[in-house]
Amino acid sequence: MRFHRIHKVFICLTVLVWLSAPVFAGLQESRALEIKAAFLIQFSKYLTWPESSFDGLETPVIIGILGRDPFGSVLDKIARSSMINGRNVKVMRFDNITSVKKIHILFVSSPQVDHMVDVIASIADRPVLLVGENEHFLEFGIINFVIVENKVRFNISKTNADRYRLKISSKLLRVANEVK
DSSP, rough: OOOHHHHHHHHHHHHHHHHHHHHHHOOOOOOHHHHHHHHHHHHGEEEEGGGOOOSSTTOOEEEEEEEEHHHHHHHHHHHHTEEETTEEEEEEEEEEGGGGGGGSSSEEEEGGGGHHHHHHHHTSSSEEEEOOOSTGGGGGGGEEEEEETTEEEEEEOOHHHHHTTOHHHHHHHSSEEOOO
């Protein structure tokens, strides 16, 4: 009889763990998105754009999201409470590259990576920090989010940053997972 009780408890615990796994995975994914959103804003604190990137001293740092927005309201909330070198932060969303206007940071959602040639052509002469999360993103972009040992990390292409006339602080380079 004792064996049956232990067996039932074991089965109940197994079912409970099995049912909670998707919830736990969802919480981890949600937390990862919050961390990526915070990184998008923090990156700008360690960058130097050419002076011509801003129309004036009160011009905000503009973060654009191209394609599907994985961050939702999280990025907006963080942006509202952030100042970068005395500038406000503004978030804009774009369905396609032709609608992208003057921005400072552009997060390219994974489905849009297939159109990177168009993205590059659209911003070719502008100093824009291109951020993505695709294994081939650094062929064109500057910062790519990666998951290393269940933690959100990022890789940096210093070559591409130089091409876009962006100076990246050595502090940011030091904490990158990988610098190319």
